[in-house]
Amino acid sequence: MFIISLNYIAPLAELDKHMDSHVKYLKKYYKADVFIMSGRKVPRTGGIIIAQADSKEILEKIITEDPFHQHKLAEFTITEFLASQTHPHLKGLIR
Numbered sequence: 001m002f003i004i005s006l007n008y009i010a011p012l013a014e015l016d017k018h019m020d021s022h023v024k025y026l027k028k029y030y031k032a033d034v035f036i037m038s039g040r041k042v043p044r045t046g047g048i049i050i051a052q053a054d055s056k057e058i059l060e061k062i063i064t065e066d067p068f069h070q071h072k073l074a075e076f077t078i079t080e081f082l083a084s085q086t087h088p089h090l091k092g093l094i095r
Contacts, residue, residue, distance in 0.1 A: 001094070002059055003079045004049040010073040012044065021067040029062060036093060046074060052094060056080055 008015060029035040029051075038049040053059045056078055068074040086094060 001081055001083045002051045002053060002056065003081065004051055004059065004063065005077045005079070006047040006049070006068060006074040007077070008044075008046050008068075008074050010071075014071075015068065015073050018067040018071055018073065025066050028065075034059075034062065 026035060026038055026049075034051050034053055036050045036052060038047060040047050051059060051062075053062070059078055063069050063076050063078075066074075066076075069076060083094065
């Protein structure tokens with residue numbers, strides 16, 4: 001499991017110009033069962049994506065497709081962790 005942390009480095013107005021394509025990117029990887037959940041940080045300084053993949057390198061490649069990455073609007077940090085406990089309703093979702 002991985003936590004992808006986005007830290008915005010551009011004004012929100014610039015990010016909002018690319019929001020539709022960012023959401024399309026997110027949906028692609030939800031459909032591929034890579035992304036589990038995502039959302040904005042509060043306050044709106046970035047975002048968080050919870051993901052599952054076979055390696056950090058795979059996620060690094062996936063991140064290059066994000067319009068926020070392509071337009072240098074955010075910095076991305078990937079943290080890998082081993083999920084030792086989970087809510088029972090998530091068991092079928094997580095591999």
